[in-house]
Amino acid sequence: MSTTLTDARVVTPGGVHEGWLTVEDGRLTHIGRGRAPGAGESLGGRHVVPGFVDIHTHGGAGASFPSGDQEQARRAADFQARHGTTTIMASLVTASIADLSRATAALAELCDDGLLAGVHLEGPYIAPSRRGAHDPGLLRHPSPGELSGLLRAGRGHVRMVTVAPELPGGLETVRAAVSEGVIAALGHSDATYDQAREGIEAGCTVATHLYNALPPLHHRDPGPVAALLEDPRVTVELINDGVHAHPAMLRLAVSAAGASRAVLVTDAMAAAGMGDGTYRLGSMDVDVTGGTATLVDGGAIAGSTLTMDTAFRRAVQDVGLTLEQATEMASHTPARILGIDSFTGSITVGHQADLVVLNDDLTVHRVMRRGAWLPAA
Template sequence: MSPTGNIVTPEGIVRGEVLLDEERIVGVQADATVKGDTYIVPGFVDIHCHGGDGASYTVGDAEQAIVAAEFHLRHGTTTTLASLVSSPKELMLQAIEAFKPLVDDGILAGIHFEGPYLASSRCGAQNPAFLRDPDLDELAELVDAGAGAVKMMTIAPERAGAAEAIAYLASRGVIASIGHTDASYEVAKDGVAAGATAATHVFNGMRPVGHRDPGPVVAVMDSPSVVCEFIVDPVHLHMGTVSFAVNAIGADRIAAITDAMSATGMPEGEYELGGLRVKVADGAARLVEGGSIAGSTITMIDAFRNAVHGAGVSVEDAVKMTATTPARLLGLSDVGAVTHGLRADLLELDAELNLRGVMRAGVWVHRA
């Protein structure tokens, strides 16, 4: 059955029907007689997710990766990167070997290494034992092993050799993202000049903004070539901050992310992230030792609702943040919007933006 309702397209909201030919969208047909308050939006694209449903990408295990990807698919994420945390090279290579077949099969869109080239002073829930300066030989080994599967890496631009590492990643078609950094405004700008085109969970894991010391937050938001991630979760950001960001740089430069960990969708209690103990209580995940926030327990549909209901973002801009902009950052031309020729990754939402159905490649994989 073709989806009908208020269809959010790149040109605006159209009341009608999405026309399908097997796994592809062939058009959007306006029909004023369509009843109900349903929204049809493109499937979410999450470029920063560590796991869910008790399973974690961070351990480099294919079976756990499948569980996590299927969980987030049921919650509207039709395209996802598997994000790891700072790890020894051996685990990074293990993850590439385990996840490359899943990338080839379309279960994952690629791998995001959040670290290990991060600032110790802003490591957050990253294991400090695994942090190190960038190594071009190590990078080459990882990228070569991935054969296209490694899509993104987070780097602190102040680390020794970071500019060269960023330039190398850009030359290999890997997104270099500035994050977990205590860099000055100038050093962060140097990272952008070297080729960084993204910024990892802006505000979180970064030197705070000061009017005489703007730091990395202002540097990345002030760089038109950079897509900025935001964890649209009131644990990480006040919704007023999200509203400010959208008004300041626009939804075309924002990728809403979950930063979800294995505890997402699970009971509160104690979990593990990168070898560190994490306690989840009252919807927040924090390290047992130190209390740093350790990822989130939200899904992308939560992020979408938080953006609209919490931050006052329009539904059209929320679609850009959760689908169109991250798809463009990844260089994906067949997902991220409801328009002719793209894969039929579609979500059906009710008037309150609760998820009612998930379609991937023209097939309903979940219906409420």
């Protein structure tokens, strides 16, 4: 089946141009400039960007990936897809090793089906002093042997693990992850600048939600944020919801790292798309008021209620990034991190037809995943 989308402002790796594109059997087969050579479905001059790739999210629509429940995972992925996230990696939070193994094994089956792009273990190998919304009673020192068991449960689908490298066993666990082809992310850490550098040298190539759950920048004690921003091997996650970081700090990160080393993530929890109330994030109770999620006990920020379309829109309208920068950060850079940029993450001939059609105000008009239009959000 062939579909031609006409009268579009297409955001490609080469820039933005007025034109058209053709979808056949779920893939992009033609991308043209100007008027389409034949009839097609008009997009009314709207922007078309590649489907968003979220490498850090815990759920949405009242459903949670950390639950390990496949039906909840399907519901969360479907919700986020209707907001433009056509590729999603499921993030777990700190739990017992037995519960993490169970959840990882269950989600791995959804990776087999192509619903998920992988599993991210955000805990339990994180610093108690920077635990955020993770259960302090379940935190553990990093262990290469223990991690190996979790990777076996995931059958190759665990794609990323967050580690505080300053903890006993931290550097060894980073090296063990990288040796298995797993992305090592530095996060929820109290590392000094030098300890962060050691983590990077050991193999950390991603910063889990930069700024959050890390010591702040200081001119005499730069800490891990400076180490992560200045190293060309590291890509930094940014939660652009107006709560986790001020727009000026996002501009600073993009100025230092560039759109090729910065990714927009949601860190969304089950409350995304829902009203105010009390929800669960792993074993922790979370209160959501005015769209902001905080722990009932202690008040720490507990993930977000963000969706990628909102993160993208804020990047342009509030942070002041260009459409091309926001597209790179929401789609191409995270696809490259996951090693899937050969078939998604940009509007390129031969790629999957993963597309987000945006209105003039950058709200979502329609979403196409693998050549099929999704129901409206």
